Amino acid sequence: MVKAGIGLAGLGFMARVHSRALNGIPEAKIVAAWSKFPEEHVKFDEFSKKLGFEIGTYYTNIEKMLEDPGVDAVICAIPSRFAEPIANEIIRAGKPALIECPPSDTPEGIDRMEKFAKERGVKLMPGHCYRFAPCFKKSKELVDKDEIGAPLFVHFREFVPAESLARQWAPGSWIWDKDKGGPIPTMTVFCMDMARWLLNSEPVSLYATVKWQELPQLGTLGYTVSNVIKFENDVTWVNEFSGNVAPSVGPSMKMEIFGENGNAVMVDGPERVILHTEKKGVKREWSFDITRPERWGHKPQDEHFIRSVVLGHEEPIVRLQDAKKALKMSLAILESSKTNRVIQFDQF
Ligand SMILES: NC(=O)c1ccc[n+]([C@@H]2O[C@H](COP(=O)([O-])OP(=O)(O)OC[C@H]3O[C@@H](n4cnc5c(N)ncnc54)[C@H](O)[C@@H]3O)[C@@H](O)[C@H]2O)c1
Known part of the structure; x- marks a missing residue:
């Protein structure tokens, strides 16, 4: 080999x-x-x-x-x-x-x-791991197979306890520099890329609010972001991100995709995807028995990097222009919250 x-x-x-x-x-x-x-x-x-x-x-x-x-x-x-x-x-x-x-x-x-x-x-490939996470891949597969009809509305949330982030990045780390956006670009950009990829559509506009909290006991910074994105295919995508929740709040990530036929795809943490169908009480469920490096897509992403970019066996499914678009969307959160304006993505 x-x-x-x-x-x-x-x-x-x-x-x-x-x-x-x-x-x-x-x-x-x-x-x-x-x-x-x-x-x-x-x-x-x-x-x-x-x-x-x-x-x-x-x-x-x-x-x-x-x-x-x-x-x-x-x-x-x-x-x-x-x-x-x-x-x-x-x-x-x-x-x-x-x-x-x-x-x-x-x-x-x-x-x-x-x-x-x-x-x-x-050849360079950006690290957009969410595209490779089993829960998001399954969700995209269900949307692409028309299980919910045309998607209408998506609700995504990612809530992380402040203590976890403080263990990840010590006080004084580059990530706690509020003037440079603090953790917001890093903690939102993976969802932004996933949204474009999952919907197969580009964003038209974004509105966001950000609340900051100094956390002197940890020497870090709490953040709460809410934002609404309108996509070209008429889907409204609502995000909530927080870096300051109690550890008992539950699965850090949840996503709900509602479709025009009344069906919905729900992701309840990275290990579980549910498809709710219109028939009363009927739902299908997938559970993923995955290891830590698979949960957020890092291992399958790195496998894809080796097969595509390093060994040249296939074309990479994510490119630097995707990373640029995801960054623009994350930066729009900061700009919208500062100016209290809707950001239009005219030249995407
Ligand atoms: N894919 C994901 O799930 C994910 C999650 C978190 C962070 N990230 C991204 O990964 C990247 C690195 O983040 P991290 O959490 O590993 O950061 P980190 O602070 O834990 O580590 C950064 C590394 O870069 C080095 N470094 C810092 N400043 C440097 C400089 N000026 N010159 C040379 N080396 C320097 C540090 O010494 C350290 O080795 C960031 O782009 C971040 O957004 C990705």
Whole structure:
């Protein structure tokens, strides 16, 4: 079997998520890792050994890692506003890469990255994991099979306890910078991409409110986002995101898609999808017995990255332009809430 040698760029939260995923993919092997902070090498080494694998070589110099002949491809998990120079190094070295999302903090940054990659003939895939999560794939399959007729209305919510986010990102992390949008781009962009993909339609307009809460006991920031998106196919998609709920609130994610024939698809956490049909009391249900790296789509996403971008067996189903559109929608949340205006997506 052809094994793809993977180099990790960045050794934070998402590098761990990808490592758990890659650890279960026979075609992949993590052979090298880069972080400019040696203390992150030590922590990551402890983590990987607990998981039962060892990274070949740790680098503090990205160019050196990219010169490593064992590195066939890179997974880049660097905060969006610092990712472009790292992505440029990866492109210069001619290595295919999965770039975590958002790949840049501006749509223009994503265009520049795409242009440079095209000039150098390097394939990049953005990390939009929700497209690969079993619960969302099933929902799209049911919508595409016309089980609910034309979709009319979608309600999506993702509520995360503040303590979980504080464990993920310590006080002082890049993500708690409110002037740069705090966690909102990162915590909304995956749903935005999923909405376009699931509905097969582009957004027309978006209105949002955001409430912020300082959380001095944790040194982090709470957020509550409500937003309404109108799509070209006349679907209204309503989102609620919170980073400050009690852990007992229940499944962090729920989605309900209502169709014109009265049927509805309901996602009750990542493990369960229900199809409610018009006949009284009739419903069909799917339960997914999935491991942690499969739950939000990371493992199937990384498998797809290896098969498509690295080994060239198929075309990637998600591209940098999709990441740019999802970022525009997440940035529109921030703009709409600041200006109290509806944002029109004229040139999407
Ligand atoms: N797909 C998902 O489910 C998901 C979830 C969370 C975050 N993300 C995305 O993953 C990316 C990384 O997030 P994370 O949670 O791993 O962050 P993190 O803070 O946990 O780790 C970031 C890594 O980047 C390095 N880094 C930070 N600033 C740097 C700089 N200026 N130059 C070079 N290296 C730098 C850090 O040392 C660390 O190794 C972000 O784009 C984020 O939006 C994706």
